[in-house]
Amino acid sequence: MNQLDNLLTQIAQQHLRIETLETRRSDSLDFHDVAVWCLRDALEAAFNAGVEQGRKAVNADKTSG
Template sequence: MKQNKDLNKLLEQIAKEHLFIETLETQHRDRLDFHDVAVWSIKGALEAAYAAGIEAAKNTSTTSKGKQ
């Protein structure tokens, strides 16, 4: 459960920093749920998510090696 909360927190952080979206929660209002976003902002968000995935994989493999 903590992993899911950490992931949601990371995704919200990326959305705020790169896409200028305050929340990823559904607001049930078109003007709050749909956003015009520049392609360079999307690219930045994807790069940040990719880097976070690489970092998570490094941390997981380091942790796994220590348990063997």
């Protein structure tokens, strides 16, 4: 798994109580009922992770250039 996959899996586990994002070819394992507030929390966590990655990239550019 790459860094993004690990991050998304971690968010799914923490906020959605979904064990894995891998396709398991079983409706009971691949489809989940999720409360909207949990989905919102997961989306917010993903957004914040993206913002943090952007900040790191900008800072890296500033120090290398």
